[in-house]
Each structure stands twice: as C-alpha cells, then as structure tokens.
Amino acid sequence: MIDKRLFRLPGTKRLLLMLAGLTFLQAFVILFQGKYLADALVNSWQMKPLQSIMLPVTLFAVAFVVRHLLNLLNTKIVQYYSGKMSEEIRSQLLDKVYNSGPQMISERGTGNLVTASLDGIDLVENYFKLIFTKMMNMSIIPPVLLVYIYFQNIASGITLTIIVPLIILFMIILGLAAQSKADEQYAQYTILSNHFLDALRGLPTLKMLGLSKRYVKNIYTVSDEYRRRTMNTLRIAILSTFALDWLTTLGIAILAVFLGLGLINNQLPLFPALVTLILAPEYFLPLRDFSSDYHATLDGKNALTNILSILERRDTEDTDKLDKLTWDKDSSLEINNLQFNYSDEEKADAVSLDVDHLKLSGYHHIGVIGKSGSGKSTLIRVIGGFLTPEHNSNITINGQKVPHFTQRNWQKELTFLPQSPYLFSGTLAKNIAFYRPEASQEEIENAADKAGLKDFINTLKDGYETMIGEGGRGISGGQQQRIMIARAFLANDRHILIFDEPTAHLDIETEYALKKPMEELFKNHLVIFATHRLHWIKEMDYVVVMDDGEIVEQGTPKELGSHEGAYSDLIENMRGDTL
C-alpha cells in the first residue's frame, strides 16, 4: 500500500508531522462544529427564542469555516510539497536520461520514459494526496471523534467501533470477487474495447476489400456485446462501494434507533444523542473519501515505483578513465573478448554480443555488415559508448586500458550519424552547429556547402535562420541526412565517424546524390559504418561480417570476396537476382 521509499524522500517526515498537527486540529474543529450545532438544535427543540441560538450558531459557523480553512491549508501544503517533489523528480529523470540514457532507453523504451516524466508524475501527485491527506484523515479524525462519542454515549461508541472492521472485511471480500471476475474477462474485454479503434484504423483496408459497408453491422454488434460484458463486470465491481454505503447508512440508522430508544427510556438527555447522530457521518467520511478513489490512486503508486526504479538505476561509472585523446593516423583501438548482454528479461531475445578480437587503427574505413538481427547495431552502439559491455571485456585505446567506451574523452572524438537523424527544434544554423555551438556563420555556411545543402537553403525564405520543426518534421529524409553531414563537416575537431545505416530509408536517387559529400567526409577520419546497402562496401577498406552477435569474418573486401565464406554468401543473398 505504501512504498517505504516514500519516507526517504527529503522533507517527507517534516511534512507528515505538520500534517498530523493540522489534522488533529481539524478533528477538534469538527467536534466543535458538531457540538455547537447540537447546542443550537437542542435550543430550537426546546422552543427557545432566536437569541438563545445565536451564540451556538455563530460558533458552529466559525468552526465550519475554520474546518474548511484547515482543509485548504492542508491541500496547499501537500500540493506545494508534491509540486516541488515532482519538479525534483523530473529534473533527476532528465539527469538520469543524460547520464545513463542510451542504455536505459534501449531497456525501457522511449514511450515509457516520456510517460513516466509526464503522466506518471501527475499520478504520483495524486498518490501523495491519498497517502498524506486521506490516510492521515482516516487515521486521526475517526479516533478523536470516537473517543468523544464514548464519553457521550457508550452504546453508540461500541456500535461505531464494530462497524469499521465489518466495512473493511466486506470491501476486501467483494473487492477480491470483483477482481477475479474482471481478470476472467480481461483478455476478451480488451479486444472488445479496442475493436472500434481497430476497425477505424482498418477502414481503408476494409474499403479496399469491399467490406466496409457490410462491416457497419459488426460495429454495432461488437459494441453492444462490449456493453453487455461491461455491465456484467460492473455489477460486481461496484458492489464494494455498495457495501461501504450500505454499512455506513445502516450504521447511522441503527444508531438513530438505539438513541431513540435510549431517550424514550430516559437513559440520556437529548444533547448527547443529537451530537452523536451529527458526528456519525463525520466519523465515516474519511473512510469514504479514502475508498472512493483508492483504485485510481493505486496507479499513482505504480507510477512512483516505476519512476523510483528508474532513478535508482546505477549510472555508468568510471567515465573519466581515458586521457585526452586526439585520434590521428597512428592511433589504434583494440578490442578483445567484448561481451554485451541486455539485462532486461523482455529483451532476452535481442542480440547479445560476443566479439573475440577487433583492431581498428588510423583513418581506416571499416564496414560492419550482416543480416538484420546479427548485432551490427549493438556493436556500433557499444563502440559509441551508448551501451556498457560486461566487466571482463578488454578494451585498449591508444595503449590505454578502459573498462568501456562511455568515456568523455572518447565521445568527444565521435560524430554519430544514425538511421533516423535527430534534429532538435531550433534554427537550421543551430542544428548544423550542434557539435560546435560557437562556430561562426562563415564556418556553418562552409559546412552546409560541402554537404550540398546550399541550393536547398537558398530556396528557404529565412535561409539559415529557418526554424526546423521538432524532430526535423517537414524536412525530407535526404535533406535531414545532409544536415547531419554538414554537422559532421563542421565538427572537424572530431576524427571518428560512426554511421548506423544512414541511407536505409532513402530513395535511390537521393542516396546517389548523397554519396559524393559522404565520400568527401570520410577523408582523414576513422569511419565505422554499419550498413546493408552493398555499394558502401566499395568505399571501405576493411569489412567486419557479423552473425548472431559474433564476428564471423573480417578482412579487406578483396580478401573476403576472393573465397567462399560468410561475406560472399551474404553479398549474394543481399544482391538477389540481377539484370
């Protein structure tokens, strides 16, 4: 119910103490409210004049207003706290994304992280409200009222005491019944509830198949079936609310009867009876409040657990083990026994990596090929420092041993060109100057020119100051790749280029046009190029063939092409029949 980690968050204990004090005050104000109200009503019942009730009425009104003021204060404090807390959490999340981001993202998925930092945080705020306000109310207000009621009338006190465990028992039993009923129907249920959306999305297909008109009947039938099933489940699901309602109203009814009989038999005066009756609904109120959105706020708990598990994930350590590096024609990188496994069970079937030996040096151009799922991307991402390999991996850069590639000084030498380019929202110039924000306009234009962007930019009304939509939407794939290339040209202080299938989605003529600037870019760089487009292999002077996470063959294209082997097989399969 309560995540213990909650109490370790800073400021929580002070908050709880403060709220406990406020809630105690509130409990007593509720008592006063009931007491003065009873006073006023007793006086009216005794047919005393208006003046006689003015004081109790005023005090009642004051208590009523103070009660809600306290409530306001309580909400304000909790909201302030949860607002600050979610701000803190969100900022930590972004830190986390940056510091151990790439690996974590590949484990958790982009959607999950975005949802966690947006909707998840809203849910957490609700959860705080449940825990801090409603739980507190439930554990402080009823006991205080109950003690007072015992002093007024013992029998009423006993009645109210007995009902609470009954309510909880019933709610648990019915809650479980509803749960099992819901579980039973769940699979069918989701299919039915998604059926409509499925049909809408499939409408063009239905139309192509000439079925769209006939399908109308199906929409209604399924929707009605969904209604029937929902009603069946609902009948049981809302029974627990029913039980709560029923026991509380019944409790009040029984109380009224007992009090009535007690009054007739002259066992007690009117005031204690009336005050007990007035306080009885207040006694049940915190319980009802708590249970009314108990289920909704459980989502908040899950959201919090999710966020905390992200935050508690350990950052990659030892990111400063590599001395300042400037890659040149004499530099070298040696990898022995490189292993990588996805830790997440869901990704168990994703490619793990097991590389015996690989040596890269100088300004070589290394092609990484293999069929899809062979581990090309995993290898590239390990070398880029986006994934952290197992501890026993042996990596040496320029003679210096490092535990992994997530080294600040290594990454400062890299330029990464992925399959889907990442353009952030900002001007075109700023996007080109991504790696070197301080570059001059002249340098930017120079880089754009080399990437073949000049003509395109000249057609734009705002030229280099054109805002590029988020993620580069509105710019064709070819131009997006050119912007990436311009970026790489401008970053001439980085000497290692890593490509991950940069032209996979482009049409043949665009790819053709890109080839020249890319070849120009390759010069004086170490190039690591994962691809399944055959023509790039011609530009490489060393090829690594991957299969099932291992390097099955490596060598110059000439060597590999001269004999039967993994390389020749792969090329033949990829090429297919030719003209």
Next chain:
Amino acid sequence: MNFFKTFKHDTWVKPYIKQYKGLLISVLILGFFTVLCATGLMFTAGYTIDKAATHPYNILLIYVPIILTRGFGIGRPVIKYIERLRSHNWVLKITSDLRTRLYKTLESDASFFNEHHKAGDIMGLLSEDINHLQDLYLRTVFPTVIAYIVALVASIAMGFFNPSFGFFVLLLCVVEIVIVPLVSVAIESARRERQKALKSDLYTKLTDNILGVDDWVISGREDDFKKLSASTIAELDASKDKSKAFRRNRDFVLQFIFAVIMIVMLIFTNIHMTQNQEMANFTAAVFLAALQLSDTFVPVSQGFEEWPQYRDSINRLNTVQPVEPNLPEQVELDPKDFNGLDLENVSFEYSSDSPILIKNFTQKITKGEKLALLGPSGIGKTTILQLILGDLIPQKGTITVNDLNVQQIQDHREQIFSVLNQNPFLFNTSVMNNVRLGNEDKSDSEVKEALARVGLKDLLDSLPDKYNTSVGENGSRFSGGEQERIALARILLQDAPVVLLDEPTVGLDPITENALLETFFDVLKDKTIIWVTHHLQGVNHVDQVVFVTDEGIEMQGAPDDLYRTNSHFKELYEMDAGLEAD
C-alpha cells in the same frame, strides 16, 4: 459564451439525449431518489431522536420514523447502486450508436484518410472523443441535472413555509451550483487550454530529448540538453499551480456559501418551527437533512471544470460530416474482361494554392504488365495510386479502365483492384480471419492454400494455435515481412486483376526484401502490377520502369534496355546492387 456556440450546430450530443428516453429519465429519477434517501435518512433519524426526547408514552409513536430510518438507510445504497448501473447502461447504449455513426460517416468519405493522415492519429483521437462523451454524461450532465432538481425541490419545500426564505435559499443555491461553476469554467477554460498545449509541446520536447540523447551525450552539452525542456516545464508547472490554487479557493468559497445556507436554515427552523413541540420535533430533522446536500452541490463545479475537454471532443466530432457520394452511373465490369489501364494527361493538385503535384502524367498499362514507379519521396507516387483507384479525382486528364472512367466502377472496384502498402493493416483477430477478409466465401482449405502459397505454411504449422493464432494489435505478433505475406494471402483470395503495391518492402533488410519480392512476383505473375518502390532491388521482375521527378517523367523503359542505353540508370543500378567499378 462558447457553450452555446458548441451546441448550435451540434449533431453528436443533442439528438442522442432523446434516444432511450425512458432509461434516461429513470436514471435522473433514481439519482434524485438517492439524494432523497440520504436526506431522508438524516431527516427521520433527527426526528426520531427529537420525538423520543419528548418521552412519548408509547414506543409505537416513534415506530414509523424508525421504520423509515431503516428504509432510507437501506434505500440509499440500493438506489445508488441501481442508478450507477442504469446510467452506465444508458451511456454505453449511446456509445454503440455513436460508434456506428462515426464509422458510417468516415466510411462515406474516402478522401478523409488522405487529407488527415498527416494530422497524426486522427482515428485514435476520434475514438477517444467518444469516450470523453461518456464522461460528459456520467461526470457532468447527470450530477448537474440532479443537483438542479434537488435545489429546486428543496427551495420550493421551504418556500411553502415561508416564500422569502425559500427564495433566499434558492438564490444561494444558484450561486453555489450555477454561478460559481460558470465563473470557474470561464476562468479555468483558457488556462486549461494553455496547459493542454504546453503538455503536448512538452511531450514532443521530451520525446525529442530522449530520441536525441545519443547526439547530446556525444556533443557533451549536458546543460543545453536540460535547458531544452526547462522553460516549458516551468511554464506548465506555474500554470498548474495557479489552477490548483484556484480550485482550492473555489472549493473553500463553495463551502462558505454552504455555511451561509446552513445558518439560514438554523434561523429558519428556529423562527418557523418553534410554535409547538410537535413542530419543534422537526427542527433537527430539517437541518440535518439540509446538511447532506453539500455532497450533491460541491461536485457540480468539478464537473463543469472538465468542459473544455468535452468541448474539444464535441467540436472535433462535429467536423466529421458524411459525404454524399458524387459518382456517375455505375457500370458492372467483369474482372475477366479487364484489358488495360490508361492514364492520359493526368494533372493533380490537392488544393488550388498548393503546388501541382502531378503534371500531365500519361501512362498506358496493358493487361498482365508489371510496372515499377520510382522517384524521390513527396513526388506523388502514392497519389498516382490513389488516382488510379478513384479515391482522388484528377483536375485534368482521364483515367480509364478498359473504356470506362474509373469513377464509373467504384461500386465493385474491389473486384478490379487490390492494394498492398508498406504497413498492411491486420485486424486484431486470427490469421485465418484476416486472410478470409479477402473473400468471405472461401473455404478453410482455400485460405490455408493461399497461406501456403505465400510461404507461411511452415511457420503457422509450428505455432501452438496454428492458423487460429491471433495476429495481435496491428499485427504485432508477426514480423514486418510476415505481415506483408499475410496481407498478400488476403490479396490472393481477393483475386482482382490489378494489384497496386505501395513500397511494400521499405524498412525490411535486403535478404527479407529479396525473398518477399520473389514471392510477390511469383504468386502474382498473372496479374497486372503497379509497384511503387524507392530503390532498384527486384526491378528485374518488371517489364517497365518509370522514374518520376517533380519535372515529370525522367526516364522510362524496360529495365534491361535502360541498363544498356541509359548511363544514369546504369549508374544507379550498379550502385544499388553494389556492382559499380572502382
């Protein structure tokens, strides 16, 4: 006020309130009775105690109120239970009608998909909108209407004793459940809208942040990375804080007004009900009953608050209007008689202010011919397919099948054309059912045969549920290549003479692509094929290659002729196949 503007031309809410009227009225009556029982319980309980305090000589005198107390005590939860069930039942019935209508409307408008496919997941939005309408009824309309009835009945009951008191209480109720809610919508509406915009902005920014994290990490610009979304987060939080503060204060004001109503009630009971003991016995009853009404009144404002969201949904649904089909007289064309497709001087633009997408495009395709259409993205290759299908109508030129304008054969066009695109849609049901959609008259064994022809027999036989395996949401149970194959089997059953392929292999790796293309051209060898593709893999299967650019047709011809005679084609082809000389 935009409230009335929203409903002025509304056809998605108003008409349906009249539907299932009996059920609706029963829901409202039951809602009223729930409140009645809650107040009744405290009324009779209060009376029982006051009456008992007069020490009546006979216990039977409080017998009736005791019975009533129990009755109300049991009645409240029971009626509330029934009310909740009935209201859900009503709403879900309406939902079925709304869904059917939305489907029919969208079905009538083929161009809808073309115009809206850019606007993101419009289908997801529309189907969400219908769910929002459910909440509109359950969380706003029903509670509000019931609160209004209760307020009216209570004020009239008081007015019966003393008209001025009744009027005063009515006035306070109006402030509590009409004025404050309206004011709170007026104040919060703009703010909510801003928050919604900020939130979706933040959603994109965070997604970008996360998608681009590789680049940011390499660039070493950690501070800039965090700054990217910081200002939006700050603005959103500030706005939300304002909303929260507003809500807190508003709820306090509501309670304050309620306190005034309660004071009025206390004074009223003291003045009017203290003439004799019998009446005085009712003072506590009346007051305690009135005290219960805050549960009915306070939620009204909360319900109103959600209005902006409902308004957006209602407005969006109202933009979806049925389209009257404007087709010429339809002609039956026997698929066996198909002998060719003719595009003559076709020009097309989406609207007069957008650039001309297709300029004087002429192409003749004879029966059995296989044609590949290449060109950069955004050049209108897919548009050409839509023109051929008749979903779009060219501004200039004609498209004819045999000698018939394509618009004349729309009624049974599925008999002439079948389509396979890059993300073929699979319904969340079994493989068998998905394939059979191609032709519902085919037997199980014919469906299985089609699946065997597209090379899925071994795979399906190896699965525990075999042919009844569910494809999952959007076909996610199967890989991209397998989904294409399932869709291809569906087309085989459909057995139309013309097959339009719209980049069916984009995003697949070359080995899968090759295998798939082999299968396509093998099983479809008798068909006329128009194949949009983005590179030259598999182009050896076609008779004719057409390269389009924004200037028109760049080059065209049989692939091996082009290879011999056109140096640009040769270069492209060799690059694509990795054959070029060093």
